[in-house]
Amino acid sequence: MRAFEYARPTTVDEAVRLVAERPDAGFIAGGTDLLNLMKDGARAHDRLIDVNALPLGDVVEADGVIRIGALARMREVAEHPAVLRAAPVVSSALLNSASPQVRNMAAIGGNLLQRTRCGYFRDAGSPCNKRVPGSGCPALEGQNRLHAILGGSDQCIAVHPSDLAVALLAVDATVLTQGPGGVRRIPMADFHVVPGTTPDRETALAHGELITGVEIPTTPMAANSRYLKLRDRATFEFAVVAVAAALDMSGNTVRDVRLTFGGVATKPWRSLEAEAALRGRRLSGDTIAAAGQALVQGAVPREHNAFKTDLVQRALDGHLRDLGGVA
16 A cells, blocks of 8 residues: 555645645545445555544434535434434435444445445556556456446446445435535535546536535425345345435325435436326336336446446346335
């Protein structure tokens, strides 16, 4: 591991300055992903700024919004009464993440910034456009069972790993940041970016910009939400396919809906097409099937991950039937 400087500031302004002034500096909170990346040679910093002393750990509900500080730990947020009541999909996604030990340590802000588990990215001996731009993407023709069928490019098909990000996208969350340019509010839909021709760029954050919190609006749709995660083993495993759904119903008719997905795309994936197939219509087996078909319309399956095209539709079908009370 590369040697690095370490500092533990007590204000957000100081933390931002210390990272912004050094191109290879970075923030660290729980460190549950960052330290592994540094050990694997997938990431290197010459300065680490520990943000754990910053006053960013509260979870507060007020004025129709739940505000979650970036340093709140995954377990604390998952068990918070306001989150359980007003955004159960977020609680479920967190409880389906990692292990109890990791959930006790990992911070909400860091969870949104965790890097892909693509084996080629994590192996410093393999080429990877995400780690070394222009070096190639072996996953395109190699071992790609866990890779993306949506949102990929000829540069990268690595899947985004965060369960929390998928759930936050389903409840129209906003990411709060502070950086060298001041404070920003970034809609969750705009926070992560697809690889395109710049697979090394994964979020809308500028260098030195720190996540300070997340806001979740408390809406009827968010209160009627649920998370489904399909994985290869029961615990401490990343999603093969995940579905987050939030429904606002009027009788049997879908007034509004959010459908977001993990394990199948290069970023937390919202399907506007699948939502349109349901919105204003009676929730039934036929409309759910139409939503599933709309979801995978632009899918690009590869040799080892083609099964995800069918699996994600089956997961969506069962999930919506449970959530909407469809027999």
